Amino acid sequence: MPERLGLYPLSSTFNIPLSAVELSILIPDNPAHFTVLGNNILTASSASDSLSLARSRTAMEHHEVQTEIDRKNVELAHLRQEILKTQAQQATQEVQNCVQDENIAALRNEMERIKADIATLEAYEDESVKTLNAALENKKKEINVELGEKLTKVKEELAEEIETSATKSSQRHNVEAEELRTSINIINDKLNTQKTTSEKSESLELERKQIIEELHSKARKRLADIEGEMGTLKQRITQKNTVRGTLRVILNEEQQQSNLKRTADLLKKKQFEKDQQHVSLLKQIADIEFKIEHSKIATNRSAAAVRELEQHTQTFRESYASLEAERRILHNRLQELQGNIRVFCRVRPSLDSTVELAPMCIAAPEDVNEAGKQILTLASITRESDIGTLPSRVVSSRYGGNSRTPDYRFSFNKVFPPESDNSEIFSEISQLVQSSLDGFNVCIFAYGQTGSGKTWTMSHKEDGMIPLSINKIFSDIEELTEKGWQYTIDGQFVEIYNEQINDLLAMGRKDVKLDIKHDDIAKKTVITNCTTVSLKSRDHAFDILEKATRRRSTASTMSNIRSSRSHSAFIFNIRGIHESSGQSCEGTLNLIDLAGSERVNNSKVKDQRLKETQAINKSLSSLGNVIHGLGQRKNSSGHVPYRDSRLTYLLQHSLGGESKTLMFVNISPDAKNFNETLNSLRFATKVNDTKLC
Template sequence: MQMKNALLHVEHERRYLHNKLQELKGNIRVYCRIRPPSPGVHPQQLAEIEYPADDNDVDESLCQAISISKELPSSEYLQGQTQARNKTSYTFKFDKVFGPSHQNSQVFDELSQLVQSALDGFNVCVFAYGQTGSGKTWTMSHPGDGMIPLTIHKIFDDISDLKQNGWEYSVEGQFLEIYNETIIDLLANGSGDTKYDIKHDDINGKTTISNLRTIRLNSAQEALMLFNKSALNRSTASTNSNERSSRSHSIFVLNIKGFNAKIGTSCEGCLNLVDLAGSERLNNSQAKGDRLKETQYINKSLSCLGDVIYSLGQPKNNHVPYRNSKLTYLLKHSLGGNSKTLMFVNISPAATNFNESLNSFRFATKVGNTKRGSGIRK
């Protein structure tokens, strides 16, 4: 009994310290990532973007600044925010800025600690935001080293390591998309007539979706095979912004349950890995017909996401408009409460995308300015 109590104390202390570290970094944090230029693009076709050097010695307690500038016509010169060399500049600060030379594996180093939070019983939401073609899917789903494949490998590696401490885990996966405010099960083989209802357990901070297929995952290889196969079902279409544009929000859900018989404790966390549909202004995409309808749904749901996160930073009695979109309603318990939220804002370096990049920076700043209270594991 004395040994059991000692182990229980050590385990609780470890989880407490890990959670405190995550709170210090921010229960809501924003990382900016600049996509490398496309092959063959002339330097004059790139926006002027200044960001921190790729330095491993950067103080993690400080935000990092990034600025974006463009030349002004002489008629607009006096209207610019910065009257220097006939250009206008905008500066933003985020928790971390990754330049074009950063690899996915380096980006994942920052995310990996939140995977541990999910194993410890917290709800975690990771999502990539940005205009069409800014590198969101590359960041989240690139085979081998995207955030989702690397997360899957880490989860099962950590589960294997934790067995020696008496932990036994079960992992269940779900994969869905939200297309035009309609939930589509990417794991299902049936017709599209199935109705999916989102249900919340507000006491325990859990969310379920009726009729959504759930698969028990026993290994990283099994999970990756399932993810890669199902990802091919995602709704895509051609727009003027990108020849193969994601037209839906895809959400890969991992429900993780752990039990330790040695110390008589259990935990349950949910990890939502979200590749958002590309944000784009209608005058840029020139969408028509079905593409116009899709773009309107996408932009509305992204706006709702920003409103929800902003509301979370207001006084506790403030209304949080989760129900304004299927996306925010589904993610209710992974955005609010004691959850951890990480946003990647993906930026294209092309000068033609200056205004879209500016909109992405502003959205990300709105998210980053939201602060939430300390987390308490349930």
């Protein structure tokens, strides 16, 4: 696919046929050749001079149009490059802005993290002080416990010493008392033994008293000694208690000093660390503030650059809008030069290699006649060796006839051989689909006998003209949306069966009457009571298309096992608006799959099928009459028989005036269908020879 700017290929070239200014009418059975120029009819004798003059004018006009188109294409290419460059600069600046924003956010996050670290360190400091205080209290408790234990031990030692001293004193006293008692006993014994001695009793009594007195004196002395020792012990206990209290005070003071020193050292260390962190944080904050300021400056510059880019982009868009309008004018002029009514012929491939083919040859695409059209010839071939004498591509080589019949030559805008595929054909009609997006009414329909490939051409699920047109419409709308255009698409899907319009999307509304209403001023057509669907996307459009296709009336005939018995019309109303420039457009694309044309004696139908065939042939004949009437009309008051059939009445505003019409004539290559093929080609020639007045 070529690169596109807007909707028009920049590298496209155009072949403008001469049919826009001259029209050659070939009558197969009459060798006379007439040339029609404008409204003047020339005789055969003056045809040569008129043809030369027309060719000269056409060549000049073609050269002027081609020059103008080339110039506009160059301008569009330059503008596209500028837009792409501007968009790239804008994207780069936006990326830089995003990077700066990310850097600022990262720096702010780092600052928040540092502040959080400071708060954490302060919390740690408070917690450390609390921990140290708790440790100090615990240590005090331990020292108090230890001192209490030592005091208890001293008390126990003193008590034990006192008890030991008392025990020893008591033991000595007891010993002395025992000695005294022993002495007393001895004395008593002496007294008892010496009772008789009276003289000695008094002395003994006196001695006893003296001894007792001495003992009492000794006891009192010993008691005084013991009491003195007790006082000494108490004094020693008091001194030891005093010393213990002094030691406890000293120990507490030393412990407190040691703890305070450790705490002071720890706090000094932490204070030093915090001072270092504070200095580092201040430096980081200064760096961050510098980066933020630098980022602000860069952001302001970027914003200014973005604003400038947006201004340039807006200027380019405004220029694009004017160039797009000019492109549409040139595109329409080119389409008019190619002809508002065009006919393409397509030959269906043979479905059976054993079937005899009709004698047929197609001129090469570059081998066109004086009117710029491609030639298709139907002729009999008496010998197979005659095939080599044909001027161009031979479609049929299995012809078995021996009689010689006249050659039939037909000229069309384009002839597609059997090997052509749908994508190749769509490349030729895509410009007409573009015209519908540009605001014109476009009608594309396929004509031919039953089984000639009309439905394959128009409605093939993957690459029929209808699916490919839907794809192009939505693809182009996506591109135009980026340029400021907004489009809405409404779809209607109807069939014309026995001259009755049926809504293919109606659900349970078969009794509703559908009427055709025309707005002759706006050149628009409305089908009353017909379901209108707003198509939001290509998938939605394909779903609706599949639903409508399933409901189309089909039946069986002798000509085709599954023949379409109705004309199907897929109508797309396309509206676009460009708010900034105020431009708007509204076009209609009619994609018609006509019912198969059949001769009654060939199709062997009867009763209801006969009525269907007659209605189909009548509407197809009316279509030819309408197109012929458009060519014969000399002024706006001339009569065109639109009302002769529902089909032509529905397409009234899509067949004449500034509308664009393309007809596919689909033909069969089989020899058995020769007469039907000949009739289809003659009908197509009637359409092709029409020039809108």
